[in-house]
Each structure stands twice: as C-alpha cells, then as structure tokens.
Amino acid sequence: xxxxxxxxxxxxxxxxxxxxxxxxxxxxxxxxxxxxxxxxxxxxxxxxxxxxxxxxxxxxxxxxxxxxxxxxxxxxxxxxxxxxxxxxxxxxxxxxxxxxxxxxxxxxxxxxxxxxxxxxxxxxxxxxxxxxxxxxxxxxxxxxxxxxxxxxxxxxxxxxxxxxxxxxxxxxxxxxxxxxxxxxxxxxxxxxxxxxxxxxxxxxxxxxxxxxxxxxxxxxxxxxxxxxxxxxxxxxxxxxxxxxxxxxxxxxxxxxxxxxxxxxxxxxxxxxxxxxxxxxxxxxxxxxxxxxxxxxxxxxxxxxxxxxxxxxxxxxxxxxxxxxxxxxxxxxxxxxxxxxxxxxxxxxxxxxxxxxxxxxxxxxxxxxxxxxxxxxxxxxxxxxxxxxxxxxxxxxxxxxxxxxxxx
Numbered sequence: 001x002x003x004x005x006x007x008x009x010x011x012x013x014x015x016x017x018x019x020x021x022x023x024x025x026x027x028x029x030x031x032x033x034x035x036x037x038x039x040x041x042x043x044x045x046x047x048x049x050x051x052x053x054x055x056x057x058x059x060x061x062x063x064x065x066x067x068x069x070x071x072x073x074x075x076x077x078x079x080x081x082x083x084x085x086x087x088x089x090x091x092x093x094x095x096x097x098x099x100x101x102x103x104x105x106x107x108x109x110x111x112x113x114x115x116x117x118x119x120x121x122x123x124x125x126x127x128x129x130x131x132x133x134x135x136x137x138x139x140x141x142x143x144x145x146x147x148x149x150x151x152x153x154x155x156x157x158x159x160x161x162x163x164x165x166x167x168x169x170x171x172x173x174x175x176x177x178x179x180x181x182x183x184x185x186x187x188x189x190x191x192x193x194x195x196x197x198x199x200x201x202x203x204x205x206x207x208x209x210x211x212x213x214x215x216x217x218x219x220x221x222x223x224x225x226x227x228x229x230x231x232x233x234x235x236x237x238x239x240x241x242x243x244x245x246x247x248x249x250x251x252x253x254x255x256x257x258x259x260x261x262x263x264x265x266x267x268x269x270x271x272x273x274x275x276x277x278x279x280x281x282x283x284x285x286x287x288x289x290x291x292x293x294x295x296x297x298x299x300x301x302x303x304x305x306x307x308x309x310x311x312x313x314x315x316x317x318x319x320x321x322x323x324x325x326x327x328x329x330x331x332x333x334x335x336x337x338x339x340x341x342x343x344x345x346x347x348x349x350x351x352x353x354x355x356x357x358x359x360x361x362x363x364x365x366x367x368x369x370x371x372x373x374x375x376x377x378x379x380x381x382x383x384x385x386x387x388x389x390x391x392x393x394x395x396x397x398x399x400x401x402x403x404x405x406x407x
Contacts, residue, residue, distance in 0.1 A: 003035050006054055007173050013069045020108045023203035023213060027073045030195050032181035036170030042068050043162035047181050047188060048076045051168040067109050072162065074100045074213075077196045078220055079189060080140065081163050087144050093163045095143035098124045099216055102136065106210035130387050134356075136212070137388045139219055142398055146386065197221055263378075265294045266344050268336050270354035271327030272302035279385050280325060282399060283353040286383070288317040290351075297343070301336035302327035308343065332360045337369035347378040352394070356387030367392055 010033060017025040032049045042052045050072050057065065075081065075096060084092040097119040101111045111118045121135045128135075128146040135143060175181075180191045200217055203209040267287045271280065287298055296311040298321045309324055311317040333352070340350060350373055360366045367390070374380040374393025381395040388396055 002054070003171050003173055006035055006052065006057065009065060010069070010173060013066050016066055017070070020208075021070060022206040022208055023199045023217075024070050024073050026199040026202055027077050027192075027195055028069060030177050030180050031073060031076060031174070032172070032176040033174040034168060034170030035173055036168060038168060038170065039161075039164065041162065042072060043164045043168075044072050044075050044081055045164040045166060045168045046081045047167055047184065048081070048192060049168055049181055050076070051164065051170055052173070061114075064114050067111060067114050070104070070109055071097075071100055071111070074103060074216075075163065077192060077199065078140075078216060079192060082189060083140065084163050087141070088148060089163060089165060090161070091147045092140065092144045093161065094119050094124065095140045095147060096163060098135070098143060099140050103210065103213040103216045105212050107213070134387050136215075139398070141400070145400065193221060263294050263347075263349060264345065265290050265296055265349040265351060266340050266377075267296060267298040268333075268340060268350065268352045269298055269300050269325065270302070270331060270333075270352075271300040271306075271325050272331040272355075272357070273328045274331060274355055274357045274386075275327075279355060282385075284317070284322045284325065286351075286353060286399075287311075287321060288314045291317045294349070296321070299336050299339060300325050300327055301333065302329035303332040303335070304329070305336035305339040308339075331355075331358050333358050334360050334363070334366045334369055337366070337373055341369065341373055341376065344373075344376060346376055348376075349379040350374075350377045350381075350394075352382040352389070352391070353399075354382065354384055354389065356384035356389050358389060361390055370394060 010028075014025060014028050017028055031044075032047075034049055034051050035054045036051050037053060037055070039051055039053055041056045042050070044050050050069075057068075060068065078096070078100070080092075080096040080100075084096070098121045101118055102121045104111055112120060121132050124143060124147070125132045125135055128143070128150055130138075130146060138146075178191070178195075180188065180195065183191050196217055200209070200214070200221070267283075267290070269280075269283050269287070275283075287296055290296060291311050291314045296317060298309045298311070298317075300306045300309070306326060307324075309321045311321050331354070333354075344350065358366075371392040374391075379395075380391075380393060381397060382389045382391045383397050383399045385399045388398075
C-alpha cells in the first residue's frame with residue numbers, strides 16, 4: 001500500500017478542483033481520507049471519512065479518480081451517510097447516487113462515460129415509472145421511498161455500497177482541515193452544512209456552479225418544514241383575527257384580547273384508483289385535523305369531481321366526509337379545480353391531497369386552473385405522497401405517509 005503515492009494523487013485532484021470544480025475544492029480539503037482494504041472500492045462513512053481501497057484505486061484512470069473524489073465529497077456535503085438512517089441502506093444509496101450523478105450534469109465530469117454502470121436518474125426513472133423531470137425535484141429520501149415500493153432486489157447495478165454504515169479505520173492519507181471528522185451527531189451535521197455554505201459561495205464567486213448541484217446543496221442548507229408544519233403556518237397566516245375588550249388579553253386588562261374567525265378550507269381529495277387505503281386514511285386525518293378550526297368543504301375526485309362534503313368539526317368529518325370518499329377511476333384534476341373555483345370565495349384556503357400521478361398535469365388548461373385557484377385563495381398547497389406536481393401558485397409539500405405509518 002503506497003500511501004505516499006495516493007497522498008500525492010489526492011493533492012493533484014484538489015488542484016484540479018480549484019481550477020475546474022471550485023465547489024468541491026473546500027469540502028475535499030476538510031474530509032478525512034483513509035486507505036483501507038476493508039472495503040472493495042471507495043466510500044464515505046457516517047463521520048464523513050472518505051475511505052479508499054488502494055488496489056482498486058490503482059486500476060483507475062486519472063479522470064476516473066477525479067470523478068470518484070468529487071462523487072464521494074458530494075455524498076458527505078449532502079449528508080447522505082446521516083440521512084440514510086431509517087431506510088434500507090442499499091436502496092437509499094441508489095437514490096443518493098442518482099442525485100449526486102445528476103448534480104454533476106453540466107460540469108467537467110461525465111459520469112456515464114467514465115462509469116457506464118453508474119446509477120443515474122434516467123435508470124431510476126425506468127424502475128419507479130416517474131419522469132426524470134419529476135425525480136430532479138425530489139429529495140433522495142423521496143426517491144428511496146419510491147424505490148422501496150418496487151425494488152425487492154437492486155436492479156440498477158453499480159453505485160451501491162459507497163455509503164458505509166458505522167465508521168471506517170485505515171492508514172491516514174489526509175487528516176482533513178477543521179477537525180470535522182472528530183465531530184458527531186448534530187455537531188457533525190452543522191459543521192458540514194457550514195462547509196457546504198462556504199463552498200457554495202466560493203463556487204458562485206468563481207462563476208462555475210452547475211444548476212443541478214446548486215439545487216441539491218440547497219436541499220440541505222434550506223430548512224424545509226414538514227408538510228403538517230407548512231400547512232399549519234400557511235393556514236394560520238391567512239386566517240383573519242380581530243380584537244375586543246370582551247376577550248381577555250395576556251398583556252393585561254387595559255388591552256383588548258384577540259379572537260379569530262373560522263376560515264373556510266377546500267380539500268380536494270384524490271380518490272383515484274392509484275390511491276391506497278393508507279394514503280386515503282392519511283388524507284382523511286389531515287382533513288379531520290383542520291376541521292378543528294375551519295369549515296371544511298371536501299371534494300373527492302378522480303377523473304371527475306364528486307359532490308361537495310361539508311363539515312364543521314372533526315366528528316362531522318368522520319361521519320359525513322370519510323364514509324363518502326369514492327372514486328377509483330383515472331386521475332384528472334381539471335374538473336375538480338374548475339368546480340372549486342366556481343364555489344370558493346376569495347381568501348378561502350385550498351388544499352389538494354394526491355399521490356401526484358395526475359394525467360393532465362402538463363396541460364395548459366390545468367396549469368391555468370391551478371394559477372387561477374392560487375390567485376383566488378388566501379393559501380394554496382398541494383400535499384403529495386408519490387410524485388411532485390407542477391401547480392403554479394401552490395406551495396408543494398411531500399407527505400411521507402410511510403414514515404408516519406411505520407413510526
């Protein structure tokens with residue numbers, strides 16, 4: 001094991017990234033790198049150590065070695081070793097590899113040419129039957145959930161196994177700057193987020209940052225609230241409040257107390273044939289929860305819009321709405337959007353609950369209806385369980401009903 005030769009190659013690769021792939025230059029300097037025979041190829045462990053099998057490494061071309069370093073550095077920056085917890089690790093690895101390799105599009109690295117068996121979003125799209133354009137908008141967690149539905153085995157080849165569970169030891173090639181590898185848990189996550197933010201700024205200044213890479217990095221840097229938090233705050237911000245001395249105030253008797261008005265929420269519930277019983281149960285639970293503070297107008301839909309079901313409290317949702325969820329046909333959303341637009345009042349909230357498998361999503365008429373509904377509504381959101389929906393003017397939020405069910 002010629003560690004000194006490996007150390008020299010890593011230095012040369014860092015010089016390459018400074019010139020051609022500025023975003024990676026900083027993370028690669030902070031990573032702890034070790035040579036070991038304990039793994040067959042290369043990978044990163046849960047503390048961000050980049051482990052390399054020197055015998056495998058020696059067989060690679062220089063261009064492939066650069067690609068491996070960049071690929072593994074992105075796994076660390078995107079916190080994939082930590083985010084994989086709770087998933088089948090191999091399946092999550094496929095999802096993470098697909099996102100990383102997609103993020104390299106538009107850079108100096110052509111992954112498919114260098115590693116023909118590499119996992120790509122195009123290959124994943126064929127397995128999960130979701131367009132590449134939709135996968136690009138999904139997180140690694142969302143893609144992994146889709147893969148768990150269909151992949152009993154690993155049909156995509158290559159790429160599996162570079163997210164190493166636990167910690168790897170080996171002969172040190174590089175200790176890494178800043179001591180990030182010595183941190184654990186939230187401190188480790190915070191350290192790598194700070195490194196990612198610095199790298200993003202450096203790459204933007206240099207003017208060389210692939211659009212896909214910026215998007216996946218922002219998935220980590222931007223705090224995206226869970227769907228129920230996004231829904232709660234969205235509805236709260238659009239609801240009306242007033243004040244009166246008839247209501248007590250926390251600030252004292254000399255101040256009027258606040259009281260709120262009940263708001264109206266239109267819940268457009270996908271009941272098409274692709275919706276499972278678990279999904280429908282989650283949708284009904286969401287509607288029941290909102291009925292505590294709002295007047296609910298639920299419209300079940302599949303290829304057509306059915307009758308409006310109204311409820312003023314959770315008990316009425318259980319007795320009047322849930323039993324009448326019907327459908328089972330195709331998934332065409334234009335009719336229910338048209339119906340809601342004709343019935344809703346300006347300022348009402350609109351929530352679409354769906355798996356995202358909407359056949360008329362790309363139609364110009366549907367896009368226009370989404371935009372009109374969002375413009376008329378005080379708050380508009382699509383909660384999806386399977387595939388992101390292109391809904392102009394609507395907030396999008398992923399409903400991970402599997403984690404709720406299993407947890």
